[in-house]
Amino acid sequence: MKIINTIEELQTIRKELKGTIGFVPTMGALHEGHISLIKNARINNDIVIVSIFLNPTQFLPNEDLDKYPKKDAADKRICELCKVDYLFMPDVNSMYQSNDEISIKAPKITGFILEGEKRPGHFDGVLQVVLKLFNLVQPSNAYFGKKDAQQLSLISQMVKNLFLPINIVECDIIREADGLAMSSRNIYLSAEERKEALAISKSLNMTIIAVTKGERDAQTIKTKMKEIMSNLDVEYIAIVNRNFEEIQTIEVKNTIILIACKVGDTRLIDNMWI
Known part of the structure; x- marks a missing residue:
């Protein structure tokens, strides 16, 4: 090299x-x-x-x-x-x-x-x-x-x-064994903050389960995600199509669900492509 x-x-x-x-x-x-x-x-x-x-x-x-x-x-x-x-x-x-x-x-x-x-x-x-x-x-x-x-x-x-x-x-996104998305900023997290941050990937995994069971309403999914991340400082949860236009109904193979939040002083982003 x-x-x-x-x-x-x-x-x-x-x-x-x-x-x-x-x-x-x-x-x-x-x-x-x-x-x-x-x-x-x-x-x-x-x-x-x-x-x-x-x-x-x-x-x-x-x-x-x-x-x-x-x-x-x-x-x-x-x-x-x-x-x-x-x-x-x-x-x-x-x-x-x-x-x-x-x-x-x-x-x-x-x-x-x-x-x-x-x-x-x-x-x-x-x-x-x-x-x-x-x-x-x-x-x-x-x-x-x-x-x-x-x-x-x-x-x-x-x-x-x-x-x-x-x-x-x-x-594709590469994740730690516990589900946290790989990021250079993960080193900022304390051990306790690291555990709290797992609510991000947990909320995203929930969306896959919900969509698989037939849920398509974006607002319903956002509400459930907020409940899972209730202990985090959530900046936004967005559900958009591939053109980044906000949508009210999940479109399989054309939807991205995005999260930005702070865990302690560390700002993390994550998403799920559906």
């Missing part, structure tokens, strides 16, 4: 690469969720490139940029074990060259609901850095987890709207 730290080196290497390129963009602190993306890329591409870049433009002023977990040595080892070909680890000054850059704006509707409403400007930063990385890596396939469902939808829309020749590969 070769580690690349500069834009210029990546561009030089990229010109020489042949075959399909699988790309996994990350912010580091890699876990089994990231590993599943890398493994998918390894199986289906000639070359695998992973990036680790803690992107400041997607964090709001009061968020956890400064304390976001950094595990560079462990991340490098994980990438080596997963047989990554190139690991791109640029610094902030390389990725953002001025304070007056051309910016990318999230869509006016789907970019400003749910996570976009709770974290205004977040998706602008996400789309900006992903577009930069896409332009540098020029991947054949790019791998993203379904856990960040709204992000995944917006990146797919950006690829479509800007005519980028990239296939976006949606990858």
Whole structure:
């Protein structure tokens, strides 16, 4: 595995690469969720490139940029074990060259609901850095987890709207043995908070059981989910179709149920695709 730290080196290497390129963009602190993306890329591409870049433009002023977990040595080892070909680890000054850059704006509707409403400007930063990385890596396939469902939808829309020749590969959520969705922020949870957080996946699992038994009313399902998560600080429960339009009736194979909540001081998101 070769580690690349500069834009210029990546561009030089990229010109020489042949075959399909699988790309996994990350912010580091890699876990089994990231590993599943890398493994998918390894199986289906000639070359695998992973990036680790803690992107400041997607964090709001009061968020956890400064304390976001950094595990560079462990991340490098994980990438080596997963047989990554190139690991791109640029610094902030390389990725953002001025304070007056051309910016990318999230869509006016789907970019400003749910996570976009709770974290205004977040998706602008996400789309900006992903577009930069896409332009540098020029991947054949790019791998993203379904856990960040709204992000995944917006990146797919950006690829479509800007005519980028990239296939976006949606990858299933990877969970801990107890059901908690893998997240770099899980390390913030105390032992007691970790137990409390299990109400999130429990509420989502309940929706599968309810739908299997024939329940289709979105409000009924939301009410039951709130009961299960009554001890958590729930920011939102949303039931939408794949276009992120709110729906009142569950549509099998076209529904996403999303949750955002705080467990202690830690903000977690999770979802279920039905």
